[in-house]
Amino acid sequence: MNILVLNGSPRGEQSNTLKITRAFLEGISSQKKTNADIVDISKAEISHCSGCFACWQKTPGECVIKDDMQNLIPKYLDADLVIWSFPLYYFGMPSKLKAFLDRMLPTVLPLIELTESGSCRHPSRYDMSGKRFILISTCGFCSVENNYEALLKQFEILYGERLTKIICTEGELFRVSQREKRTGEYxxxxxxxxxxxxxxxxxxxxxxxxxxxxxxxxxxxVQMANASWGISDSHEIDERNG
Ligand SMILES: Cc1cc2nc3c(=O)[nH]c(=O)nc-3n(C[C@H](O)[C@H](O)[C@H](O)COP(=O)(O)O)c2cc1C
Incomplete structure (x- = not known):
């Protein structure tokens, strides 16, 4: 099984989320022969999409920008399983990973199809029917509510039924050695x-x-998190800021 991990944390190997992703990979490889490629998106050379639509008109299926996306798109297309592994940033994905996603435009056709529900979509240029996707994400707050809705909707639209999710709130606890018992259990x-x-x-x-x-x-x-920043209550913040 070919697995592509898109590590979208700017922390690279130090990522909280990657700890979860590595545990998930261990679980899979204990049952199946796997070949996992973990790509550090934050270190990859990925320019922003320029919105020229050349990949739809002038050079169908090919982007005019020559950077690491030339290798990453074939890896994505070859994988049986793509794992998106990243922290929640402002209720969405980190910007470099969003640049990666935008640069996937050559993989879809310009054609607009109407779905049964009356919304629009671009069909894929490639057969993606056998491919599966996993979203693994951590965040700093303690709730999914009022935090993950936009991202989860985005992934639901992107991958529908083929998506499996592991969302872990309170993610910063994965770097606190005193909390290892609980994070180890997780x-x-x-x-x-x-x-x-x-x-x-x-x-x-x-x-x-x-x-x-x-x-x-x-x-x-909340008490543990605020204490870790040396803050006990909002009053103290006001005092510090004069
Ligand atoms: C720029 C920035 C934006 C963030 N936005 C959110 C957010 O919207 N919601 C949240 O719960 N945590 C947010 N966080 C916290 C991270 O999601 C959290 O620290 C995460 O566990 C980091 O994971 P990583 O080590 O894999 O990068 C943000 C952190 C940063 C640096």
Whole structure:
């Protein structure tokens, strides 16, 4: 099984999210022979899409910008499984990863199709029917609500039924050694999720439930997080800012 991991964290190897992704890969490879390629998107040379539409008209399927996307698009197309691994940034994906996504435009056709629900879409230039996708993301807050909605909608539109999600709130706890017992427990559920995914292309509802539970209750987390920044309450912030 060819797996492409798009590591979209600017922290590269130090990414909280990548810890979860690596545990998921361990789970998959314990069941199946895998070949995983982890690409550090933040270090890749990826220019912004210039919106010229040459990839639709002048040079169909090919971008006029010559950079790392020339290698990354074939890797994406060759993979059986693409894992998007990144932190939530302002309710969306980090900007470099968004540049990667925008530069995928050559992989779709200019043709606009109407879907059954009456919305529009561009069909893919390539057969993507056997390909599957996983979204693994961490964030700094303790809730999915009022935080992940925009991103989850974007991925639902992009991949529909072929998408599996692991969303972990309170992600900064993965770098706190005193919290290793709890984060280690979470990573063991992620390994289990990887095993299940290797066997059935999905994660059981029991494991998904464990993955969706916050690492700590909101009140406890907020107190720990504020203490880690040396802040105890909003009053203290006001005082510091004069
Ligand atoms: C520029 C920036 C924007 C962020 N935006 C959000 C956000 O909208 N919601 C949230 O819960 N956390 C947000 N965070 C926190 C990160 O998602 C969180 O620290 C994450 O665990 C980092 O993961 P990584 O180590 O994989 O990069 C933001 C962090 C940064 C640096």
């Amino acid at each position: 990573l063991s559920y992620v390994r289990q999720a990887g095993k299940e995914y290797a066997m059935s292309n999905c994660i059981t509802s029991d494991t998904q439930r464990k993955l969706s539970e916050p690492l700590y209750p909101p009140e406890v987390f």
